[in-house]
Amino acid sequence: MKIRPYGDTLHDGKIQLSFSLPTPLSEVAVEAAKQVAENLGLVDVSVVHSEKMGTDFSFFIVYGTFTKQIDLDLITVQSVKTIVLSREEIEEKIRQEVKKELVFIGASTGSDAHTVGIDAIMNMKGFAGHYGLERYAGIKAINLGSQVSNEELIKQAKIHQADVILVSQTVTQKDVHIKNMVELIEMLEAEHIRKQYIVVCGGARITHELAKELGYDAGFGPNKFAEDVASYAVDEWLTRNTGK
Ligand code: B12
Numbered sequence: 652m653k654i655r656p657y658g659d660t661l662h663d664g665k666i667q668l669s670f671s672l673p674t675p676l677s678e679v680a681v682e683a684a685k686q687v688a689e690n691l692g693l694v695d696v697s698v699v700h701s702e703k704m705g706t707d708f709s710f711f712i713v714y715g716t717f718t719k720q721i722d723l724d725l726i727t728v729q730s731v732k733t734i735v736l737s738r739e740e741i742e743e744k745i746r747q748e749v750k751k752e753l754v755f756i757g758a759s760t761g762s763d764a765h766t767v768g769i770d771a772i773m774n775m776k777g778f779a780g781h782y783g784l785e786r787y788a789g790i791k792a793i794n795l796g797s798q799v800s801n802e803e804l805i806k807q808a809k810i811h812q813a814d815v816i817l818v819s820q821t822v823t824q825k826d827v828h829i830k831n832m833v834e835l836i837e838m839l840e841a842e843h844i845r846k847q848y849i850v851v852c853g854g855a856r857i858t859h860e861l862a863k864e865l866g867y868d869a870g871f872g873p874n875k876f877a878e879d880v881a882s883y884a885v886d887e888w889l890t891r892n893t894g895k
Pocket residue numbers: 757762763764765766767768769771772778817818819820821822823824851852853854855856871872873874875876880
């Protein structure tokens with residue numbers, strides 16, 4: 652099935668871009684913004700909003716038409732394949748099949764101070780109508796907060812005999828998240844304890860594909876909640892420990 656974006660009528664190809672330019676707002680700057688969109692391949696470009704950003708920068712909103720089509724049938728995406736259960740179903744599965752409390756330890760690591768993502772997954776009240784792991788019977792959820800070093804995360808995982816390590820990474824500037832995420836895996840491997848843990852990462856720019864590439868067992872991005880990661884971790888724990 653082939654599709655293109657739409658704004659007003661289906662398949663009209665209309666899209667909206669916003670960006671800033673490192674030049675003061677002027678007629679030349681507006682024309683430069685138009686040319687940015689045209690160079691991206693958009694046609695019928697119009698700069699619908701422009702404003703100054705301080706003295707040396709300018710901000711633009713531009714409309715344009717995307718003329719190509721995207722074939723959905725040619726797209727493949729790596730994603731976690733687990734069937735996502737409800738909280739009650741997960742609790743029942745832990746009771747019936749895992750038969751022990753599963754310990755999840757999580758943190759936003761390195762220099763990353765963003766806590767909302769890891770809290771969304773772990774905290775009792777959860778996020779967007781999805782309760783967090785602290786609410787789940789059969790799961791002990793330990794949230795270490797933000798700016799936790801990889802050393803500390805590993806230390807706490809050992810102390811609490813964690814089954815699952817959860818890493819949240821939000822800031823991706825200059826690929827800082829990659830360096831930090833790789834370092835955790837390397838440290839676990841150096842201590843020969845990588846396989847003891849189900850290691851999962853998440854964040855706004857995290858995909859399952861990236862997670863696998865970096866040596867994690869799974870990765871979750873936006874619109875994923877406690878039940879996604881709990882369903883995955885329970886299945887993975889059962890596969891590793893009972894062969895199911
Ligand atoms: C709130 C916020 C802050 C707050 C954070 C407060 C706090 N206690 O968390 C403050 C003001 C401190 C902050 C600071 C900075 N921020 Co900020 N921040 C945001 C903001 C507005 C919202 C982020 C958020 O809370 N999202 C909501 C949560 C629920 O979404 P989420 O994290 O994606 O989580 C979901 C999934 O990703 C997933 N998930 C997340 N983690 C995990 C983990 C696991 C294990 C699993 C399974 C799933 C999972 O589940 C969640 C629910 O679905 C975003 C912009 C935006 N609108 O997104 C910028 C943003 C993230 N920040 C940004 C930046 C650059 C910074 C600073 C570097 C700014 C600066 N120059 O100082 C600093 C960095 C500080 C630091 N050392 O980390 C950039 C990041 C750009 C990039 N790609 O790197 C953003 C995108 C803004 C932007 N457009 O530039 N920020």
